[in-house]
Amino acid sequence: MGSNKNPRTILRVVSSYVVLVLFALVALYPVSQIVTISLRPADRLLSTSLEIIPENATLDNYRALFTQRPFSLWLFNSTFISLIVTMTGVVLASTAGYAFSRFSFIGKKFGLLSLLVTQMFPATMLLLPMYIMLVKLHLINSYLGIVIMYSATALPFCIWQMKGYYDTIPRSLEEAGRIDGCNQFQTFYKIILPLASPALVITALFSFMSAWTEYVVAAQILQDTQLWTLPLGLKSFESNMGSEWGLYGAASILVTVPVVVLFLSLGRWLVSGLTLGSVKG
Amino acid sequence: MSSSIVATHRLRHNVYVFALVAPAFIVLIGVVIYPFIYNIILSLSNMNLRHIRDWEIVGLKQYAKVFTERTQPDFYVVFLKTVIWTVVNIFFHVVLGVFLALVLNQKEIRGRAIFRTILILPWAVPQLIVALTWRGMFNYEYGSINLMLTRWFGLPSVEWLKSPTEAFIAVIITNVWLGFPFMMVIALGALQSIPGELYEAANMDGASWLYKLRNITIPLIRPVMIPAITLGTVWTFNNLNIVWLVSNAGEPSDSTHLMVSFVYKAAFNFYRYGYGAALSMIIFFILLFFSLVFMRRTRATESMY
Numbered sequence: 284m285g286s287n288k289n290p291r292t293i294l295r296v297v298s299s300y301v302v303l304v305l306f307a308l309v310a311l312y313p314v315s316q317i318v319t320i321s322l323r324p325a326d327r328l329l330s331t332s333l334e335i336i337p338e339n340a341t342l343d344n345y346r347a348l349f350t351q352r353p354f355s356l357w358l359f360n361s362t363f364i365s366l367i368v369t370m371t372g373v374v375l376a377s378t379a380g381y382a383f384s385r386f387s388f389i390g391k392k393f394g395l396l397s398l399l400v401t402q403m404f405p406a407t408m409l410l411l412p413m414y415i416m417l418v419k420l421h422l423i424n425s426y427l428g429i430v431i432m433y434s435a436t437a438l439p440f441c442i443w444q445m446k447g448y449y450d451t452i453p454r455s456l457e458e459a460g461r462i463d464g465c466n467q468f469q470t471f472y473k474i475i476l477p478l479a480s481p482a483l484v485i486t487a488l489f490s491f492m493s494a495w496t497e498y499v500v501a502a503q504i505l506q507d508t509q510l511w512t513l514p515l516g517l518k519s520f521e522s523n524m525g526s527e528w529g530l531y532g533a534a535s536i537l538v539t540v541p542v543v544v545l546f547l548s549l550g551r552w553l554v555s556g557l558t559l560g561s562v563k564g
Numbered sequence: 565m566s567s568s569i570v571a572t573h574r575l576r577h578n579v580y581v582f583a584l585v586a587p588a589f590i591v592l593i594g595v596v597i598y599p600f601i602y603n604i605i606l607s608l609s610n611m612n613l614r615h616i617r618d619w620e621i622v623g624l625k626q627y628a629k630v631f632t633e634r635t636q637p638d639f640y641v642v643f644l645k646t647v648i649w650t651v652v653n654i655f656f657h658v659v660l661g662v663f664l665a666l667v668l669n670q671k672e673i674r675g676r677a678i679f680r681t682i683l684i685l686p687w688a689v690p691q692l693i694v695a696l697t698w699r700g701m702f703n704y705e706y707g708s709i710n711l712m713l714t715r716w717f718g719l720p721s722v723e724w725l726k727s728p729t730e731a732f733i734a735v736i737i738t739n740v741w742l743g744f745p746f747m748m749v750i751a752l753g754a755l756q757s758i759p760g761e762l763y764e765a766a767n768m769d770g771a772s773w774l775y776k777l778r779n780i781t782i783p784l785i786r787p788v789m790i791p792a793i794t795l796g797t798v799w800t801f802n803n804l805n806i807v808w809l810v811s812n813a814g815e816p817s818d819s820t821h822l823m824v825s826f827v828y829k830a831a832f833n834f835y836r837y838g839y840g841a842a843l844s845m846i847i848f849f850i851l852l853f854f855s856l857v858f859m860r861r862t863r864a865t866e867s868m869y
Contacts, residue, residue, distance in 0.1 A: 296673065309741070310683050310686055312708075379585045399859075403802075404844060405804075413599050431595060440795050444788065446791070518692070538690050550677055553752060
C-alpha cells in the first residue's frame with residue numbers, strides 16, 4: 284500500500300469509511316425490516332424481535348406473488364410504462380435544457396419559471412380536473428394517458444437539471460466543434476451530450492422513478508386490472524379485512540430490485556468526469 | 565444582400581431553438597393549464613357537499629374563510645408547521661446529500677459503487693411500505709426504535725406517535741431518511757462537472773480543505789444544486805404521503821397536519837371543494853413568491869458562461 288500516503292490522508296480515508304458504513308446501516312435497517320416482514324409466515328406487521336431473519340422464515344410470500352397473484356403482469360406493465368417515460372424524459376429534457384442553457388430567446392425566463400410553477404400546485408386538487416380532462420380525451424385506461432401524465436410530472440425537474448449541468452460546460456467546446464466543421468446539431472449531439480452524461484443519468488433515473496412508484500395518478504387512469512402497474516397491485520394487498528403484509532413486503536422488495544439494477548448499471552456514467560482534460564490547453 | 569443572410573441565419577436559429585423547446589412545453593401546457601384554470605374557478609365558487617351541482621361563483625369568500633375561519637387545527641399554526649417541516653427537511657437533505665456525495669467522490673475509497681447503491685435504497689423502496697415500516701418502528705411497545713433506546717442505551721421509551729411534538733419529529737426523521745439519497749445523487753452528478761485542475765492548483769497553493777469547499781466546490785455545483793433545492797422545497801412543502809401515512813391521517817387529534825393534508829381533508833373528507841381550491845391557490849402563491857425571491861437571489865435563470 285502507498286508508502287507516500289501521509290497520516291492525514293489515512294485519517295481522512297478511515298473516517299470516510301466510518302461515515303459510509305454508518306449511513307449504509309441507516310439506509311439498510313428499515314429495508315431489512317421489510318425483508319423480515321416478507322419472510323414471516325403469518326401476516327404480522329409487528330414483533331418484539333430485533334432479528335432480521337425471523338423464526339420459521341419462508342419464501343411462501345414470494346412464491347405466492349407469482350403463482351396466486353398476477354405479479355408478472357404488473358411487473359411487465361410497470362417496466363413498459365417506466366421505460367417509455369424514461370426515454371421521453373431524456374429526449375425532451377436534454378434538448379429543451381440545452382436551449383435554455385445556450386440560447387437567449389423571447390420568453391426564456393418566463394419559460395423556465397413556468398416549468399417551476401407547474402410543480403407548485405397541491406396535487407390533490409389537480410386530480411379531479413385532470414380526471415375530467417382525460418375522460419374527455421378518451422385517455423382513461425390507456426398507456427398513452429399515463430405516459431403523458433408521468434412525463435409531464437418529471438419534465439420540469441429534468442429540464443432544469445439539464446440546463447444547470449449544461450451551464451457548467453464551457454462554451455469554448457462548441458466553438459471548437461464548429462471550427463472543426465460540425466453543424467449546430469452535431470456539436471450538441473457529439474460534443475456536449477456525452478459531457479453531460481452525469482446529468483443524463485440523473486434525468487433517466489428521476490423519470491424512471493416518477494413512473495415506477497407512482498400510485499395516485501395511476502389509480503385514476505388505469506382502472507382496468509389488466510393495465511395495473513406495480514404500485515396499484517401492491518395497494519390491492521390492503522383491505523378492510525386486514526392487510527396481507529407478507530405479500531406486501533415481498534412485493535416491495537421485488538419492486539426495489541430493478542431500481543437497484545438500473546442504478547448499478549447507470550452509476551458508471553453518473554461519476555464519469557469527462558470534462559476533465561477536455562478543456563485543457 | 566448581407567442583411568438577408570443575417571435574417572435567414574436568425575430565422576434558422578429561431579427555428580432551431582423552437583424545435584428544442586417546443587415538444588416539452590406542448591406536453592406540459594396540455595397537462596397543467598386546464599386543471600389550473602378549473603381550480604381557479606372552483607376556488608371562487610361555493611361548491612361543497614350541499615352545493616355539488618347547483619354551485620355558483622361567490623367571489624373571494626372562500627379565500628376570506630381560509631384566513632378568518634376558526635378551524636381545528638388553526639390555519640396559522642398549520643402554516644408555521646409546514647414552514648418548519650420544509651426548512652428542516654431541506655436542510656438535512658442538502659447537507660447530508662452533499663456531504664455523502666463528497667465522501668463518495670474520493671478516489672481513494674474502495675467499493676464506492678456498492679456504497680453508492682446501498683445509499684440510494686431509501687429512494688428506491690416504494691414510499692408506502694417505507695412509511696408504514698417507519699410507523700411500525702416508532703411503535704411504543706414493539707417499535708425497534710424504542711427497543712434500541714431501552715436495550716442498547718438504557719434510555720426510557722418515547723411515546724412517538726401519541727404526542728404532537730414527538731409525532732412531528734418522527735415524521736421529519738422518516739422524511740429526512742427518504743430524501744437524502746436524491747440530493748446525494750444530484751450532488752454526485754454535479755461534482756463531476758468540476759475540472760480536477762482547479763483542485764490541483766489549489767493544492768499547490770496550499771489551500772485548506774474549507775477554502776477549497778467554499779471557493780471551488782460550492783460555487784461550481786451551484787448551477788445544478790439550485791434547481792434541485794428549489795424544486796425540493798416545493799415538493800417537500802406539498803408532500804402529503806409521508807405525514808398522512810406515518811401519523812395515520814394527522815394523528816394525534818389532527819395535530820400533525822401540514823397545509824396539503826389540510827387541503828386533502830377539506831376536499832375529500834369534508835367535501836368542501838371551493839374551500840380546498842382556495843387553500844390550494846394560497847399554497848400556490850406562497851410557493852410562487854418563495855421561488856421568485858430565491859431564483860432572483862441565486863440568479864438561477866441566467867447562464868453562467
